[in-house]
Amino acid sequence: MASRKLLDEVDKLVAVSSSSSSHKELVGKYTGVLTQITALPQPDLTDALHHFIQSVFAGEVSLMVSRTVLTELCNILPTLEDSFSETISKFILQKVQTRVISFEDQVVQIRKHLSYLYEKQQRWKDAAQCLTLIPLETGQKQYTVEYKLETYVQIARLFLEDDDPVNAEAFINRASHLQADTTDEKLQIYYKACYARVLDYRRKFIEAAQRYHELSFKTVVNEAERLSALEKTLTCAILASAGQQRSRMLATLFKDERCSQLSTHSILEKMYLDQVIRRKDLIEFERGLMEHQKAVTSDGSTILDRAVIEHNLLSASKMYNNISFKELGSLLEIDGEKAEKIASHMISEGRMEGNIDQLNGTVHFEVEQPLVTWDTQIQELCGQTSRSVIMGVAEEWEDMEEYSQQIDQMKRQVSSLTEALTKLKTSGKATEADCQSEDCGRPIDWYCRYCKLFICTRCSKKPCSNGEKHDVQDFEEMYEVCKEKYIEWKASKELAMGTLSKQKKKLQEEITLEIQKMANASPEQLVSPELTKIVTELPEKRKLLEDVTSQISEAGSSLQSVDVDSLTHQEFIQVFGELSDHLFEATDLSKISLSASCDIITPKTSYDIDITPSGDILLAGNRGFNVCDKNGNILRSVPNNKGDFTSIQYYKGRIYTLLKEPKGSNKRYVIVYSAKDCKECCQWKLPDYGFVSMLAVSNDKVYAVDSDSKKVKIYSLSGNPLTDFYHSLFKNPVYMSKCAPDGVLLADWSAGLVYKIDCATDKIAWQFEVESPRGVYCDRSGNVWIWSSKEKMLVLRSADGKQVKRFKHDNIVSAGIEYICGFFISDDHLWGAACGKGVVRVDMIISKDG
Known part of the structure; x- marks a missing residue:
């Protein structure tokens, strides 16, 4: 009976919604009815809420009222019993489906709540897919970087719980573009932890080890979690493919005193010291692996088996100069054919030095002498650097000197022409010059664009050199146009010189800084990617300087060293006509x-x-x-x-x-x-x-x-x-x-x-x-x-x-x-x-x- 009364009251509210002018009053009445409905027992509660929700979305109710009431309903959802809250949330989403843009905030709030309910039930995939429907990039609302980053990481984490690393990687990659734009340290750690897990699940073990190791030093993470991150670092390092990257990571972990507390320290020690590891040594370690780390590879061995076999093969390469495949198989506890295949694979990838003699069935190992190799590499790099500096940079500085001289010459010429223009403005009337027609000395009135002669009015009536009428332009008008064009020309030249000067200064500073870096670098730093990049880019910068010099040369050729002090008005026009790409030539x-x-x-x-x-x-x-x-x-x-x-x-x-x-x-x-x-x-x-x-x-x-x-x-x-x-x-x-x-x-x-x-x-x-x-x-x-x-x-x-x-x-x-x-x-x-x-x-x- 009480529920029927409430439903009638809702219908009355809908009926008066279109005529009422007070949104605040309407919202208050809707909220009051909603509070009474939530106090109803089941099954009346379900029917009443459904009716209430349908009424809120009725066409008679204004959008402002609908949004406000729906927001109140969203705030009530977490207080309801979980299964009932899930049912009502789905019902709201179904009703609002065609008007999502109008209720974006409320829909996002409901999806977040629904995802939370799914997560409590360990329905990881449903929880993740619910969050993916939030329009973080395409919606009308502008979400903060922190909100988008947190949501993407949460989606990736839920997909990982569902053993779906592919989708998890897709969303953590989206988060990667945002994490540098936030200063929230906890959120960054949340991202890094999830990213490390994604790499771990994708079997990118060496990258995952590096991420876990970074987390193990974060002081905002509690000590137990830091130790857990360190343990995961060691696990991933052991599972990684043998090679230089893993060797560096093992060396870092072996020197970390915290690793001595870990149960897997004995395996770390054997791997670091290049000792052969037997199957019995791995029983305890294998029990602690997660399911995805126990995966079986295409040849039937587990990831751990493959990693240990490759490690033992590297260890064998330190003990033997050569060994037959049969004996190598016995050492690695596998058959000889498989040992040959793994050895050839490692050699071809450059993770082990050696060669295979298939006729005799043996593998020959090549042992490097680290100090000799190191000295040779440093010598080659230093020689390469010196040649680049001597052949490249020295010539660049010569170009700079010539370049500076050309700019100074341009400035002097522009200054000279400026002074000439000032003098010409006060040098008398243009009519003081003579008509250029044969046997005529009258003052100039016109310029013919075809025969390119300055002529008087009388001569302009005569036929042009082509037998047709002169195509004339007023001399005084030309002079004014020329002055305007000169001002534009001068400004453009100064702008060009300023731009090129900035390029020159920037290149000078870059080259100087890079030379200082190379000069102050230690032997270890000389082989770093940064200094290697500097050596590679120096020739390109030299080429850029050549281009700048060429531009200056082209710009300077448009200027001519002329004595403008003695120019008549028509000579002045001719000079600037040429500088302006023959401004007064006919375009017929x-x-x-x-x-x-x-x-x-x-x-x-x-x-x-x-x-x-x-x-x-x-x-x-x-x-x-x-x-x-x-x-x-x-x-x-x-x-x-x-x-x-x-x-x-x-x-x-x-x-x-x-x-x-x-x-x-x-x-x-x-x-x-x-x-x-x-x-x-x-x-x-x-x-x-x-x-x-x-x-x-x-x-x-x-x-x-x-x-x-x-x-x-x-x-x-x-x-x-x-x-x-x-x-x-x-x-x-x-x-x-x-x-x-x-x-x-x-x-x-x-x-x-x-x-x-x-x-x-x-x-x-x-x-x-x-x-x-x-x-x-x-x-x-x-x-x-x-x-x-x-x-x-x-x-x-x-x-x-x-x-x-x-x-x-x-x-x-x-x-x-x-x-x-x-x-x-x-x-x-x-x-x-x-x-x-x-x-x-x-x-x-x-x-x-x-």
């Missing part, structure tokens, strides 16, 4: 044409093409890329059987490539090579994509298309993700190219648009319509070349976007070329990567006089 697309011939330089499949500063051509194709001369002769071939290279670009001494795995796989990678020796420097994975796709490098950033997601991903030069670039018009952005000095071009063939992305701001600078655009390229004058696969023609857009020209090349069409994915222009030749048709070359004709 009507003067650009292509010859009728079309040469196939190489028939090899080529998806992309670029040119290095030295004039070598880079061709990206199937299973690798080639470095060729301009006649198509291969100078160097760089194979990679992992897949096909679909994009390639030279940038600052390195070659950036995009590799796609063969058909059947959509995996893509950026692989970076040194331009000097074509050795791989680094690589990183890109989002999957099933077709040809491109990258471009500019402004010290790598741009790679993620066409499936309709965006461009931006990385640092070493592969660290920086940001993603989106645009509302993107449909299938695929083809890319650099657009000097600070941009990249992107062609979206499905949208019929070509974009220029400004790499300084990572925003669209302009967009241009072309039917089905594929390969794109920006030439030195800023003109953009585009291949339209639908029209089967080249489209040329001028740098200012005011002119467009189309080239229908009959020989390109007749050659069956459908796609041109990459371009470059050199020596008045247009080169194109035409996919399966190879590389084509077309002569360009640029008319100077019309």
Whole structure:
């Protein structure tokens, strides 16, 4: 009767929920009813709670009220009897299944409680799977690092209890990415203990021993657990495969005074002293092993048997110069054939020195003399270090001195030009100069961009040198433009020098620090991974310095030592016109044409093409890329059987490539090579994509298309993700190219648009319509070349976007070329990567006089 009254009261609350304006009042009434329901006896309690839960999720009840009431119910669940609490928890999860996002906090709380109940019942797998459903990475709520780390470790621990080390390893690996981001020492120890157990279960005994040993020294762990960790360390060390790593661990444990308290110390002593261990010595030790440590290997022996046999074999190698397989089998308490197999396995893995004579049925051991080997290794490393320092670093410092002189020269030239500009501002009117037409001395009013003469108004009415009308620009306007361009030019040069100066300083500091490390290192430290890495990286840093020096040389060549004090206004304009890549030269697309011939330089499949500063051509194709001369002769071939290279670009001494795995796989990678020796420097994975796709490098950033997601991903030069670039018009952005000095071009063939992305701001600078655009390229004058696969023609857009020209090349069409994915222009030749048709070359004709 009481339960019926409560149910009616719940129904009344639902009915008034939509009309009531006070959420607080409603929550209070729901909470009061819930308290009365939990006081009911069974079976009324079950029916009443089910009805209450269904009412809370009714459409008439506001989300805010539902959340608050469900939170109260979640707090009551732990107070209920376990089996009943489990039933109610499952019922709530079933009802909230379609609205999980709205009740994420409450669902997480229920799953944690349900996992706790399963764990009490030793239903380890159910408890783990319940926690895996918590959306730690994909939910709307942002969880703390500590919460995620604790949950992942708890899941791994539960899977271990269920004897499922594979799933346990998967979740402990997730925790590994988080443990360095927390300062909670107890949580870190919780992680390390679980990680050690995972390694133990996965039979990675030497790694597990190292983890257990680390835990045995943690003072926040009580003494009994530290001793237990030490015992597990010794167990894992004994079970590990024989070799140098295990020998080092055994030596560490033998010197640890705490190990003398352990029951297995006698086995440790025999192993450390390379004494033969008999089967009877292992009976007590074998009883203490866990189930997974008693596993049987493929040859029928246990893990312990295998470890002891390998140890005894190493011990035999210290006692005998050679021994027959039959006698070796007797010594190891196994048959001779098995002894031969184990010995050959250890020798092939480098864990034992020796060789096998199968004709005579013997194994010959090679005994190293540790002191002699040590001295030889130290001598070789010191010699290698000295050669690297003398041949590499000394030359680097010479480069530094020359490099500094070039920077100083640039600064002096910029300063000189600044003073010249100041003087020219007060040097009188521009009309003091003379018209450059023959037999005319009138003041200058105009500049003709075709005949490149400064002329007066009267002479501007006469025909140009090509017989047509002069294409003139106002002289005073030019002078003002020139001043603005000069200021921009000066600022860019100073910025470039500042950046290069920082690179120089950083490299100097790194090299100095590394030399000091090598000079102060002890003999033991000289063979450490850190110093070995330093020796390896010094040549690469030298190459980087060469690249920086080359950049300075290129920048310095744009400056000329001229006496600007004596320049007239038109001379001043001419000087800065040249410094700004011929700012005032005409970009008349009507003067650009292509010859009728079309040469196939190489028939090899080529998806992309670029040119290095030295004039070598880079061709990206199937299973690798080639470095060729301009006649198509291969100078160097760089194979990679992992897949096909679909994009390639030279940038600052390195070659950036995009590799796609063969058909059947959509995996893509950026692989970076040194331009000097074509050795791989680094690589990183890109989002999957099933077709040809491109990258471009500019402004010290790598741009790679993620066409499936309709965006461009931006990385640092070493592969660290920086940001993603989106645009509302993107449909299938695929083809890319650099657009000097600070941009990249992107062609979206499905949208019929070509974009220029400004790499300084990572925003669209302009967009241009072309039917089905594929390969794109920006030439030195800023003109953009585009291949339209639908029209089967080249489209040329001028740098200012005011002119467009189309080239229908009959020989390109007749050659069956459908796609041109990459371009470059050199020596008045247009080169194109035409996919399966190879590389084509077309002569360009640029008319100077019309």
